[in-house]
Amino acid sequence: MPKNRTRSITSRLILWLTGLIVAFWLIAAGLGVAVMKDEFGEFFNGSLQETAERLVPLVLDDLQRREGPPSPRHFQSEAEDLGEEYLVYQVRDAAGKILIRSHDAPMEPFDVPLKRGFFENDSFHFYTASSADGMTFVQVADAMDNRNEAVTEGSMALFLPVLVLIPVSILLIFLIVRRALVPVDDLREAIEEKDGGNLAPVPSSMLPRELRPIASSVNRLLSRLQAAFDAEREFTANSAHELRTPIAGALAQTQMLIAELEGPRKRRAQQIRISLTNLSHTTEKLLQLARAEAGIGAGTVTVDLARVLELVVTDFQRSDPDARRLQLSRAPGALLEGHYSEDAFAIVLRNLIENALLHGNRDEPVHISLETGGVVRIVNGAAVLPPDELAAVRKRFGRGATTSPGSGLGLSIAERLLQQMNAGFDVRSPATGRLGGFEVVMRFGDAG
16 A cells, blocks of 8 residues: 655645645636637727728729729839738729729638628638718728737736746745744644653743644643653652662571571571572662653753763772773763763663673673764673574563573663663674674764
């Protein structure tokens, strides 16, 4: 099935308004041509009649002064080249014989009756005038081609402006419509800016009356979303406090129990401690996931994420002996500044670095590099993952073929937060420029 093609309001208005204007112009021009044809007919007929009636006394006077036997002749002027005549005439007697004719008039009598009035054939339009005694007739004719040429030229004068009217109309309508739709574009841009980190009301005081109900509805929806997010964040904060405290207490009691027990009971207590530690880790990841779903990734102020990167790496190196494998490098002039959330970026780094340390080869370093253009890479040694397993580890609770402990949420949390920060996220295996390894690439487009 063909895909539905959506058109903008601007293109539709330009198309329809231009079509209507052209249609109205053509209708008006057609009516003008019809009126003009009638007016031209009256004008030409009047000229024929007036010319014939003025010629009658001149012709009679000329015939009275003529000497000799009557013979057909025509008036001549002193100029040799008289040019083409617009009107031609013949003077005929009652028997139909030509007495006088104009120099462009045919030698044969006009094929019209000797009767006063208008006549026409395929080539000429005639008017016949007669003397008072009815013995002499003056017949004046103009060619149909002349009338048709006049109507055609007049019609072209009306229809040719349409060729200029169409592009000019499109341009003017485009400018008018674009100016009229500026409030719609402003409202669209204001709505597009809204996300989990920006739920401020859409300004509606300057909008036209037709758009204010839309802005009001959007603002009511934003207020409900803000209330829902606030409730979710409050629940997350309370849950963090309520869950961490009893788990920490249980771990402390287990440590004391391990110190007091011996033999098989001590080993069982140690298994309980491992389970509680895993539960604490899973709870922490679930709380991070809840915070990510609540939309903490967006920021409204400019921050320096390079400083956060250095602090997180330093904190790992101080608290975890295994983190001595971390190697941080920064390209000269590389910056990582923009409207981001420092807290969200720290959560992203902690999850990705934890994964690299936990699942990477223990005898290979973990390279963390900050490159120009806002690119951060984390590379650890590992066997090459097949494409299906590489796709599986990006899914929530996806772990792949590994025996290392974990919840399978680290990459999901990182990807979710990076989406809110408008940052690119990609995982690769093998790593760039290597035969093996696992690489995570983050691209912060507006970092500068």
